[in-house]
Amino acid sequence: MTSSRVNRHQTKELDVQLLREGVVESSHTAHVVVCDARGRTLSVAGNPELATFIRSALKPFQALAVTAAGAMERYNLNDQDLAIMCGSHQGTIEQVRQVFHILWQSDLDSTALRCPTPAGRKSPLEHNCSGKHAGMLAVSHQQNWPIESYLDRNHPVQKLILSRMAELLGMPADEFIMAHDDCGAPTYFMQLRQMATLFAMLSSGDNLEMERIIRAMTSHPSLVGGADAFDTKLMELTDGELVSKSGAEGIQCIGKVGDGLGLAIKVMDGSKRAKYATAIFTLKQMGWILPAVADTLAETYMQIGPFKRLDVVGELPLIY
Template identity: 70%
Template sequence: MAKRHHTHAIEVQLLREGIVESKHQVQAVVCDRRGRVLSAAGNPEFGSFIRSALKPFQALAVTSTGVIERYNLSDRDLAIMCSSHQGTIEQARQVFRILWQCAIEPDQLQCPTPAGKRSPLEHNCSGKHAGMLAVCQQRQWPLTTYLKRNHPVQSLILGKVAELLHMPPDEFIGARDDCGAPTYFMQLNQMASLFGQLASGDNLDMERIVRAMTHYPELVAGEGHFDTEVMRLSQGELVSKSGSEGIQCIGRIGQGMGLAIKVADGAKRAKYAVAIQLIRQLGWLEPEIADTLAERFCILSDFKRLTVEGELAML
């Protein structure tokens, strides 16, 4: 985009007893399902890896191939496939159920076993990995190499994302996420467009993913965590998915609008503060719900709080 389309980035300040202690710079953009930029703060074409915000689109490999019907999987199973969960007993058991239904052993999971845990089932990406393995089992593709970028399941996922963004698959820059699966480098407007399409209701496969995430938000993150609380408090009006290194994406269900946020230094606390500020500005939540979220994620203690300077500008 030309420089005249760039707007001021957002700044998040950490105040300790009213005195600025730290600052974070944040870029954000809102797009519709057709990829048109509606408003932005900073550069809409700012690039970053989408990280775990890709998970709802990786789950398209499951919803579009008959895997759910073949193995009698549920919306709870689909929700955990889209999750960055906390490794609770309930969440790990949900991942195990997917593998059980597909006759796959847990040791086929190639995500790491988290420090202090006993099984890869407890890794926050285990649901995503179980979904990939389920597709491999149904298609009779190799299970041992499912994380390689040239594996059929990864080609299937990339093809789905490329189709949504109207790009050739070979134009995407990929890298390994921390769990070993591929993730992709994208512009913020592309991330926002993906979530606009996810939330539009125009695609039955994505609509099922949204329904699973919003009906079972406790599986998508966990009690007290941002994605879970946003989806629970919005009562099905927003679909939310975080990614590491300061990525946050939110879709306005039924309106086909997506919001993508990137914190330059990767701070988790800053992306939540900005997300709350921007969904308030956009009118996507009732003010009292936004206030509740702000109390949980912006007031860090009796003497520490986050403040947001800046807002989205129309382009």
């Protein structure tokens, strides 16, 4: 995309302020973009072509390998299994059992997981990415691909994931920049507008595999995050109208289910509190959530103490 288009679409970023009894104490800068399933930028604050790693917001698209390869049917996996594959869970008993169920059904042992064991925990099953890893292992086992090396960038399961993502975005797979996420699995460097486009496609209802992922995530939001997790709360409060997936370092992606619209947020300093405040502000401004839902979310994610609250300053102007 040419630099002239970048300039034409770039507007002022949003400013997320921490107010202590009404006085600004700290601030964060957030870039926001809304796209449709054709990749058109509809609304933006900041630079829609800002490039960064998508981190765990990639998980619903990594799960496409499981639905595409037929591993769901081969191992009799269910929507709860698919939801935990898309999740960044909290390692609760319910969530760990769901990950174990994927491995059990796939005739695999938890020792096959290559995600780390979290500090203070006993098993890699408790890692917040273990569902994603279990899905990759299930596909690898089904296809008779090597198990031990499933995280290598050139492993067939990683090539399958990349090929699906490249197909969706209409790009050659070798143009993507890859790096390993903290869990050891590949993640990808892409523009915010590309992230928003992916979530627009995910929520469009035009693809049966992605529609199943949406149904799994919105029907079982407690497996996608957990108690007090933003993704879980947002999907519960909107009754399946929005699908939400956070990523580390200030990434938040949301799709408007059935409408084929996607939202991507990047907070430049990686602040978790700022991305949630930005999401609430943006969703309310666009009319994707009711004022009552915005108020409920704000009580948890913007009113962060008896003397402190978050405020978002700026606008999200329409491009088209």
